[in-house]
Structure formats: structure tokens, C-alpha cells
Amino acid sequence: MDIAPATFETFGEDMAEIALTLSGVAVAFGALRAVDGVDLSIPAGQRRAIIGPNGAGKTTLFNAITGVVPPTEGRVVFLGHDITNLPPHKRAALGIARTFQITNLFPSLSVEENMVLALRGLSPQKFSLFGSPDLSTADQDRITRALRLAGLADRSATVVTEMAYGDQRQLEIALALVATPRMLLLDEPAAGLSPSERSIVADVIRGLPKELTVILIEHDMDLALGLVDYVTCLHEGRLLVEALPADIRTDARVQEVYLGKPHHA
Amino acid sequence: MSGLSRSKSPMGALVVVAVLAVGVIAPYFLSRYQIGLATQILIFGMLAMSIDILVGFTGRTSLGHGAIFGTSTYVVLYCVTQAGMSPYLAVLLGIMSATVLAAIFALLAVRTNGVYFLLLTLALGMIVWGICLRWTQVTGGENGLRGDIRPKALADYKDFYWFILALAAMVTFGIRRFVNSPFGLTLRGIRDSDSRMRSLGYNVPLHLFIGFTMSGFFAGVAGAVYAFFNNFVSPSTVALTQSVESLLMAIIGGVGTLYGSFIGASALIALQNLVSSHTERWQSVLGITFTLIMIFAPEGIVGKFRALRAKYSAKH
Numbered sequence: 001m002d003i004a005p006a007t008f009e010t011f012g013e014d015m016a017e018i019a020l021t022l023s024g025v026a027v028a029f030g031a032l033r034a035v036d037g038v039d040l041s042i043p044a045g046q047r048r049a050i051i052g053p054n055g056a057g058k059t060t061l062f063n064a065i066t067g068v069v070p071p072t073e074g075r076v077v078f079l080g081h082d083i084t085n086l087p088p089h090k091r092a093a094l095g096i097a098r099t100f101q102i103t104n105l106f107p108s109l110s111v112e113e114n115m116v117l118a119l120r121g122l123s124p125q126k127f128s129l130f131g132s133p134d135l136s137t138a139d140q141d142r143i144t145r146a147l148r149l150a151g152l153a154d155r156s157a158t159v160v161t162e163m164a165y166g167d168q169r170q171l172e173i174a175l176a177l178v179a180t181p182r183m184l185l186l187d188e189p190a191a192g193l194s195p196s197e198r199s200i201v202a203d204v205i206r207g208l209p210k211e212l213t214v215i216l217i218e219h220d221m222d223l224a225l226g227l228v229d230y231v232t233c234l235h236e237g238r239l240l241v242e243a244l245p246a247d248i249r250t251d252a253r254v255q256e257v258y259l260g261k262p263h264h265a
Numbered sequence: 266m267s268g269l270s271r272s273k274s275p276m277g278a279l280v281v282v283a284v285l286a287v288g289v290i291a292p293y294f295l296s297r298y299q300i301g302l303a304t305q306i307l308i309f310g311m312l313a314m315s316i317d318i319l320v321g322f323t324g325r326t327s328l329g330h331g332a333i334f335g336t337s338t339y340v341v342l343y344c345v346t347q348a349g350m351s352p353y354l355a356v357l358l359g360i361m362s363a364t365v366l367a368a369i370f371a372l373l374a375v376r377t378n379g380v381y382f383l384l385l386t387l388a389l390g391m392i393v394w395g396i397c398l399r400w401t402q403v404t405g406g407e408n409g410l411r412g413d414i415r416p417k418a419l420a421d422y423k424d425f426y427w428f429i430l431a432l433a434a435m436v437t438f439g440i441r442r443f444v445n446s447p448f449g450l451t452l453r454g455i456r457d458s459d460s461r462m463r464s465l466g467y468n469v470p471l472h473l474f475i476g477f478t479m480s481g482f483f484a485g486v487a488g489a490v491y492a493f494f495n496n497f498v499s500p501s502t503v504a505l506t507q508s509v510e511s512l513l514m515a516i517i518g519g520v521g522t523l524y525g526s527f528i529g530a531s532a533l534i535a536l537q538n539l540v541s542s543h544t545e546r547w548q549s550v551l552g553i554t555f556t557l558i559m560i561f562a563p564e565g566i567v568g569k570f571r572a573l574r575a576k577y578s579a580k581h
Contacts, residue, residue, distance in 0.1 A: 013269060092466035106457035110448075117454045120447060121466030128447040129479070130439070175465070245459075 019044040019183050019213040020065065025074035026237075027060050034060040036237035037074070044079075045183075047214045049224040051248075052258055054233035058217045059101055061234065062185050065215075066098050067091045079182065093122055095182030101173040101217075105160045112156040112170060115143040118175040142178060150174035150204055166197035173204055183213040190223055198223060207261055225249070232256070288430050292423040302320055302538060304426045306530045307433040308491050312394070313514035313526035314440050315483035319514070321521030322444045323476050324456030325378060328387035329370050331507030332393035333481045337363035338498045339397065339404060345492075346412035347403075352493070353416065359489035360482065367481015368474070375473035378459070398500045409499030414492060429490060433527075436483055438454030443479060452476050517558055519565025528566050543572055 022040040026033055035057040042048050050058050052143045063069040064131050065076060067088035074085045083091050083189055105112050119139055120126040135143070150170045160168065169189055176184055186205065190198045198220065205227050208214060218224035225231065225245040233241040235250065241248065292300050312334050319325045337359035344355035348555070373386045397404045404410065416472065419425045444448055451472050454462050459469045514533050518525025536554060540547035562569035 007376050068460070068464075087468075089465040089466050089468045092464060098464050102459070104458055104461045104464075106461065107455055111451060113450060113453075116447075117450060117462070118465050120451075121462075125447050126451050126467065126472075127475075129475070130442045131446050131448075133445050133447060133450060175461075181467070 017043060017183050019046070019068060019079060021075075021077040021217075022061075022065070023075040025061070025064055025076060027057070027064050028072040035071075035228070038234070038237075038239050039141070039234060040239065042213060042215065044213050045049045045211055046230060047216065047228040049216045049218060049228040049231045049245075050217070050234060051221065051224060051231060051254075052240070056234040056257075057237040058234055059187055060237075062187055062215075062217065064100060065091075065185060066096055091122075092179075092181075094193060096185070097176035097179065097181035097183070099169075099176050099184040099187055101187040101191065103168045103172060105164070105168060105171060105175070108159045110156065111147070111152060111158050111160065111162060111163070112143065113173060114171060115146065115156070115178055116159060118153055118178045121145060122179055142180075146174045146178035149177060150205055166200070169193060169197070169201060170204060170240055173201070177208070181212070183215070184208070186214065186216045186218075188217050190218060190220055190256050202227060221249070285430075285574065290560060291427055293490055294480060297422055300422055300426050302534060303428050304494055305427075306527065306534050307488050308372075308427045308494055309511060309514060309534065310527035311433055311436045312484055312511045313518065314437065314482045314523055315487065315530070315532050316511055317515045317520055317523060317526050318440060318444060318452070318476060318480040318483070318580070320515055321519075321523075322449060322456060323452040323473065325374075325382050325473065325477075326512070327370075327374075327386040327477075328383055328508045328512065328513055329374075329390035329393075330480070330484050332390035333363045333367050333484045333505045333507065334488035334491070334511070335397070335406065335503030335507060336366050336393060337485040338492045338495070338502050339410065340408040341492035342412060342414060342490050342496075342498045343543075345401065346410055346413040352414055352435040355492075356489040359492065360485040363485025364482045367484070368478045370481070371477035373575055375470040375477065387505065387508070390503070390505060394500055394503050396506070397503050399559070404500075407500065409497060409502075411497045421492065425493065429494070432486070432490060432578075436486055437523065439470075440483060444523065448472070448475070451457035484492065506580045513555065515565075517565055519557065519568030519571075522565065522567040522571070523563050525567035532566065 006017050018041055020040070020042040025035060027035040038061060050061065054056055060069060064071045067083070067086055071084060074084070075082060078091070078094055078096060081094055083094065106117060109117070116135065119142060125131070143156070144153065147156060151174050152167060152170055152174055155163065155167065160171070163171065173186070173189060189205070190201045193201060198204045202223055205214070206218070216224060216228060225248065228245060231243055231245055231248045232239060233254050240257060241251050241253050244253060291303060295303065305387065312330065316327060316330050319327050341352070341355045341359035344350040345352050346356055361577070370389050373389065374382055377385055398406060415425065419428050431528060444452070451467060453473060454467070455469055460468050474501045510533060514529035515526050517532050518527065518529030536551055537547065540550045544550065558566070564572060
């Protein structure tokens with residue numbers, strides 16, 4: 001499969017040193033605190049993995065960052081903007097893109113139409129009520145580059161429902177990338193994929209532009225730790241450990257939440 | 266430039282031209298009664314197509330469009346018969362009032378979906394029906410409003426038919442252009458996944474508001490000319506049955522097909538008139554017919570035809 005790296009535009013000089021800051025962020029569903037007072041700071045351009053057992057609050061944390069679920073407490077700051085109370089579309093306008101744990105595409109549309117929707121999300125052209133649906137050459141190039149980066153260069157005319165699951169996961173990433181975001185949140189991008197498809201997705205993530213801040217949720221520790229600069233481990237909604245990938249494997253607290261406490265006779 | 270436009274096959278264009286040609290010459294072969302039916306089909310086809318913008322392209326089923334359509338009819342009849350305005354000005358006011366009403370419906374309904382959207386639009390339609398029934402000084406109550414309001418230039422039934430045919434062609438072109446536009450693509454995106462649309466930067470309620478209002482505008486156009494056709498309006502024009510029948514037309518023709526709305530309108534109006542001339546139990550016959558269509562062609566007549574054509578093309 002063609003996964004030649006594509007060139008992305010740089011983001012200019014307004015990039016703050018810290019891309020994302022969470023201060024005491026909590027998300028409660030009734031009595032359940034799915035995320036419970038998380039403090040997190042992610043430098044711009046860093047690749048960060050969020051790991052933790054099932055129910056640790058990883059996806060809920062993503063939802064709080066992207067605005068799908070507003071935080072019950074705390075503050076979310078993205079590139080110097082307080083986005084705590086912004087709706088998802090305004091956060092996207094600031095440059096936050098995401099993929100979903102369960103594939104979330106436009107199933108009845110073609111790959112190209114999916115990409116066009118992703119591209120025009122931040123463009124006033126989306127309000128053209130009677131305009132031509134055709135793409136400009138520049139937009140077509142951007143779509144081609146993003147599809148190439150995601151390994152889907154030859155699939156633009158395919159309707160999503162006719163695609164293999166692995167290709168749909170790659171399209172998820174392409175959709176998030178085409179509008180040149182500043183931060184990309186990948187929610188288990190390799191979930192449900194075969195080993196060979198995982199390897200393709202890993203190559204796609206490795207090929208992402210260096211300027212892009214990436215936060216990755218992934219259950220496959222080998223895959224996740226091979227892709228990131230730094231790791232945050234959550235447990236029962238709280239931040240448990242932050243460490244380098246090399247240190248996280250040997251951390252006793254991480255081993256405990258994944259494998260359980262050793263029983264001594 | 267890339268071609269995102271829907272397929273523009275020469276065969277499709279040929280069919281459209283042929284249908285229009287048949288439509289133009291039809292009055293030379295049809296009786297006055299039949300031309301009346303054809304006019305009615307075109308008007309309700311436009312209404313069904315306006316509903317298709319929401320049902321087929323946005324994934325939102327409205328039961329309030331009868332009220333929007335009927336409001337336009339009421340305003341036109343009131344302006345001409347009670348306020349003594351020119352019929353042309355009355356049409357403009359009718360369309361404007363329908364569009365404003367649709368915008369009000371949209372403001373209340375765009376944050377809902379599924380059965381809640383359906384019930385909310387139904388309830389809003391019922392409010393309009395209640396107002397038309399009880400605001401007797403303006404609406405005439407149960408007696409409605411009556412008057413020969415058709416402009417002199419359209420007084421002849423054939424001229425009126427040709428006028429409606431031209432209007433239906435323009436409305437069809439406009440709606441087709443609208444659903445195929447960049448904005449139309451966003452409606453199809455919302456139909457497939459509004460959560461993904463939000464994450465891509467779309468203000469989904471705003472897009473639904475614009476889509477609903479545009480749909481109401483086209484329903485208003487149909488309602489305004491219905492006033493010229495019927496020269497009468499009563500609460501039954503804004504009643505739930507009007508919304509349901511128009512929705513049925515869109516569904517029978519095939520949601521998301523646009524042209525299917527005219528097929529659906531033809532099927533419903535023709536069946537109503539044909540069957541009712543043979544039996545008093547015509548509603549039962551209609552019910553059975555629609556049940557069979559929903560079982561054997563749930564995608565509607567045009568949808569079924571397209572599916573069969575795709576199957577045939579795949580085989581050969």
C-alpha cells in the first residue's frame with residue numbers, strides 16, 4: 001500500500017510552547033466520576049499516549065478535550081485559549097481534530113465526499129447554498145495528499161460502506177488530517193485491526209507532520225509505546241503515572257493496574 | 266476542478282426533456298378534469314420534494330410541512346380576498362410567511378432528532394391548525410376563506426397548468442441545485458453522522474436551521490400557488506393529514522430521489538381519485554396499496570427502479 005509521506009503546511013510562528021493544559025478536569029455522570037481531577041500539560045508537537053485499563057476514563061477525557069462532553073469541573077486551555085465551555089465545532093475551528101473509538105464516518109458518501117466535508121468544516125464555502133459542488137485544484141491537492149498520507153490514494157471514488165474495516169480506520173485519520181489541525185486525538189486507531197493493518201496504521205501515525213501535537217489512546221502497549229514521546233497512565237479517572245515510554249513498562253503502579261496486585265501467601 | 270456533481274448522464278437529461286415535453290403537450294390530449302389532476306400533482310409534487318430535503322437528504326422527518334404549506338395558502342387568500350392586494354404581491358407575502366414560520370419551527374426543532382423531531386414538528390403543526398380553526402376573524406374558522414383569486418393571465422385552466430409546470434421545473438432545478446451544493450453535502454453529512462460533523466467544525470443546529478428554512482421556503486411556493494389552484498383554504502389544508510399525505514408522497518416516490526416526489530404525488534392523487542370513483546372503501550384500498558409498496562419497495566418507486574437498474578448494470 002502506498003504510504004509515502006505527504007508534506008503539510010507549517011502552522012506559523014504563533015505556536016505556543018504548551019499545546020494543551022488540563023487543570024483539575026473532572027467529568028461526572030451522576031455519582032460516577034469518569035474523569036476525576038486530571039491535570040495534564042502537553043507541549044506542542046509532542047506525541048503523547050494515554051493508557052489505562054478499561055474504564056480508566058481515557059475516551060471520556062478525549063470527549064472533555066473535544067467538547068463532546070463538557071467538563072463538570074476544571075479548565076481546558078488549548079494554545080492559550082480557554083476552551084472549557086466551547087462547543088465541539090468551535091474547538092475544531094481552533095485546530096483540534098479527533099478520530100473515534102468506534103468508526104464514525106459518513107457511510108453513504110464516497111471517500112472523496114467524506115474528505116470534502118472534512119476539508120470544508122472550517123471554510124465559509126460550506127454555506128454555499130446553490131454553488132457548484134466541484135473542488136478547486138488546491139483543495140483537490142490537499143485531499144490527495146491526506147489520502148496518500150493515510151494510504152488511501154486510490155480509493156477516492158469508493159463508497160464508505162464498501163470499504164474494509166481497516167481502510168475505514170485509515171479514512172478516520174485522513175478526515176482528521178485534511179484540514180491541517182494543530183492537535184490530533186486518536187482514539188484507539190488500531191482497534192479491531194489485523195497485525196498487518198496495525199502496522200499500516202502505525203506507519204501512518206509515524207508519517208504525521210512533526211509540528212502536529214498527537215494524543216493517542218491505544219490498548220496495544222507495544223504499538224503505543226513505539227509511537228510516542230511520553231506516556232500518561234490513567235486509572236479510575238485519575239492520573240496515575242506520567243513517564244517516558246521506556247520507564248512506563250517497568251513502573252510498578254502501571255503493572256499493578258494492568259495485571260493486579262501480586263498475592264503473597 | 267474535480268467532479269463532485271452527481272452523475273449527469275445524457276440518458277438522465279434525455280428523460281427529463283422527454284417528461285417535460287410530454288408535460289407541455291399533455292393539455293392537448295387531456296380533459297379539463299385530468300389537467301386539473303395533473304396541476305394538483307405538480308403542486309403536491311413540489312411540496313413532497315420540499316419535505317424530501319429534510320427526510321431524504323438531512324435524515325429528519327417533518328410532520329409540520331402541511332402547516333407551512335397551508336399558512337402560505339391562507340396568507341395568499343387573506344391578502345387578496347380580505348385585504349384587496351394584488352395576487353402577485355400576495356404570493357410573495359405567502360411565501361415569506363411560510364419561510365418565517367419554517368424558521369420558527371426550525372429554531373425549536375433543530376436540537377432534536379429521530380422521533381423527538383417528528384413529534385415536535387407534529388405538535389407545532391397542530392398549533393398552527395388550532396390557530397386557523399379558532400382565529401375566526403382572520404381565517405374564517407371552519408368555513409375557511411374563499412374567493413376567485415387567480416390572476417387574469419392565468420384564468421384559463423390550460424394556461425394555469427403550463428404556469429405550474431414551468432414553476433415545478435424551476436423549483437425542481439432549484440432544489441436539485443441546493444441538495445447538490447456544498448451546503449447540500451453538509452446536510453447529507455448530518456444525515457449520516459452529526460457527531461462527526463461537529464468534530465469537523467460544523468455548527469450542526471445552524472445547518473439544520475438553514476436546511477429546514479429552505480425546505481419551508483419551497484413548501485411555501487407550493488402553498489402559494491395552491492391558493493390559485495383551489496381558490497379556497499380551510500383548516501384541513503394545514504391539518505396533520507396534509508403533512509402525512511405529503512410525506513407519504515415523498516416516501517412512495519423514494520426519499521432522497523427528488524423526482525420521486527412527483528411519482529409519489531401522481532400515485533397518491535391518481536389512486537385517491539380513481540379508487541374513490543369506484544368504491545366508498547377507497548381509503549382501505551389505498552392503505553393496502555401503500556402497505557404493499559412498503560413491503561416490496563421500501564426505498565420507494567424511483568428508489569426501487571434505481572436499485573434494479575444498478576443490479577442489472579452489475580450483471581452486464
